Amino acid sequence: MPLLVEPCLPAGSLNVLAQPHLSAGDRITLRPWRDTDAETVVKAFECPEIQRWHVRRMDTRAEALEWIAGWTRRWRDETDASWAITRDDEPIGQTGLRHVSLFEGSAALSYWVLPDFRGAGIAACAARTLTDWTFDVLGLHRVSLEHSTANTASCRVATRLGFAVEGTLRGSARHADGWHDMHQHARLRDLRPPVGKT
Numbered sequence: 001m002p003l004l005v006e007p008c009l010p011a012g013s014l015n016v017l018a019q020p021h022l023s024a025g026d027r028i029t030l031r032p033w034r035d036t037d038a039e040t041v042v043k044a045f046e047c048p049e050i051q052r053w054h055v056r057r058m059d060t061r062a063e064a065l066e067w068i069a070g071w072t073r074r075w076r077d078e079t080d081a082s083w084a085i086t087r088d089d090e091p092i093g094q095t096g097l098r099h100v101s102l103f104e105g106s107a108a109l110s111y112w113v114l115p116d117f118r119g120a121g122i123a124a125c126a127a128r129t130l131t132d133w134t135f136d137v138l139g140l141h142r143v144s145l146e147h148s149t150a151n152t153a154s155c156r157v158a159t160r161l162g163f164a165v166e167g168t169l170r171g172s173a174r175h176a177d178g179w180h181d182m183h184q185h186a187r188l189r190d191l192r193p194p195v196g197k198t
Contacts, residue, residue: 008105008141014078017138022083024129028122030083030095033071037084038064040091043114050112053151055175071096078102085113085126092117095126097134097143105141107134111157118153124160131161135189142188148173148180158185 022030033041038061044050045058058064074080082096093113100107109131111123134140145163147154158165163185172182 007103009102009139011078011102013102014081014100014138015076019075019081019083020133020137022129022133024085024125026125027087028125029086029089030126030129031086031089033068033082033084033091035065035068037068037091040114041067044094044112047115049115052175052177053148053154054112082110083126083130085111085122087117093122093126095123095130097130105139107140107143109143109145109163111154121160123157127157128161131187140189142186144184144186146173146182146184148175149183150180155183158183161187163187 019032020030021032024030041064042058042061045054045056045064051057058067071080071082074082079100080096080098081100082094084091085093085095093111095109095111097107098110109127111127113123131143134143143163145158145161146169147158149155149168164187166184166186169182169184171179173180
């Protein structure tokens with residue numbers, strides 16, 4: 001059955017690219033995950049807040065290595081991507097794209113930062129760098145972001161990024177403590193806030 005619209009981006013638009021290293025300033029760089037990051041990944045998923053909002057834990061180095069290897073496959077399959085947020089090349093957080101649809105030109109943004117590095121605007125800086133690359137280089141049309149209405153820190157990051165609140169999805173996500181309402185935010189490539197206004 002013929003489609004009435006062309007894909008926003010053709011298949012192969014992501015995996016034809018090498019996953020880039022992106023500078024976010026102040027010694028912050030986004031880079032692909034490496035096996036040598038496994039201990040940091042285990043440490044991150046020991047954090048109760050990361051466990052709570054990302055609904056998983058990680059108990060062993062082997063699980064962390066599997067998690068890291070999964071990002072290479074997902075990049076190749078053009079479904080998801082993840083970058084280590086690093087300071088002086090040491091991982092301090094994560095930002096990534098979930099549910100990539102080249103056909104629709106869309107993806108969902110994710111991020112977390114290790115507890116010792118929170119409160120300094122690192123998540124917003126890294127996520128802004130990734131979102132700009134997503135629009136300017138990859139050419140997506142829309143990047144969305146969802147977080148539990150109870151996750152006020154994530155809401156602050158979304159607001160700083162200039163992601164407009166589009167509404168509340170009632171009972172949309174299940175966490176360990178039950179169903180959560182989720183705030184839906186998004187930015188469109190052609191409706192980005194002016195530099196310095198977020």
